[in-house]
Ligand SMILES: CSC[C@H]1O[C@H](OP(=O)(O)O)[C@H](O)[C@@H]1O
């Protein structure tokens with residue numbers, strides 16, 4: 001692949017976002033990774049400038065994969081295998097705060113994990129290699145900061161009143177059922193601002209693969225904490241999903257070129273590179289060659305003999 005045709009940015013589309021706009025299809029690829037196939041074939045497409053990006057639908061092109069069954073390891077590994085350095089992940093979320101209205105965008109900076117251990121959450125799981133990734137800042141701070149003014153600009157121009165909220169905390173629940181009212185209120189007390197079923201283990205796996213990762217969340221509902229209101233239903237979510245997805249496409253179409261071009265600037269795309277160096281327990285003869293080979297798929301720097 002020539003320097004110009006590198007695919008540096010990957011986009012993961014969530015509920016309602018199954019394609020991007022204004023792109024020319026280059027090809028579809030479906031890499032079989034050591035963790036299986038991704039949710040759907042990955043579309044490599046070109047922006048009008050020629051810049052290429054990779055797009056992957058988290059729940060499959062026809063939304064056939066439930067949040068607990070998303071093959072997140074294969075998704076992240078497949079994007080990494082294409083040369084992607086950073087991922088913009090879109091997600092439909094419930095709001096746990098009055099000021100975050102349906103239709104608003106959120107760039108969270110923290111996560112509370114309420115998944116139930118049923119999702120494979122590490123590339124090292126089941127191998128003879130042990131690693132403890134640093135996850136205190138679960139998103140790539142510089143990338144998130146870079147996005148703030150760009151997303152705000154798009155919302156000001158095209159958002160019809162949609163606001164951008166930053167420095168918020170996303171609760172990731174297991175689902176597929178929505179939360180009880182008691183849980184929804186508890187998450188607010190814990191400091192949660194928005195809630196979804198998808199950011200984990202995606203963000204953890206991106207970190208293990210040394211990829212930049214930011215979540216662009218769009219609020220669809222007020223979950224179930226408001227006493228006087230009905231609790232959230234999927235129908236409530238669907239009502240705003242299409243609008244949110246269209247605005248997300250506008251965000252992507254507006255910023256992807258500049259983001260790709262920013263690859264060399266201040267490590268916006270590469271701030272996680274090197275982060276696993278001190279997370280992997282030192283090599284020992286007890287580590288199996290086959291496991292090291294498997295891990296070389298995502299971390300060739302550390303696992304190529
Ligand atoms: C359709 S409502 C619940 C569903 O929507 C969100 O999906 P995504 O994050 O992929 O946009 C949420 O996480 C749940 O999976």
Ligand SMILES: Nc1ncnc2[nH]cnc12
Pocket residue numbers: 092093094095173178179195196197220221222223224232237
């Ligand atoms: N209320 C909610 N809870 C969990 N995930 C969601 N995705 C959209 N709305 C949600």
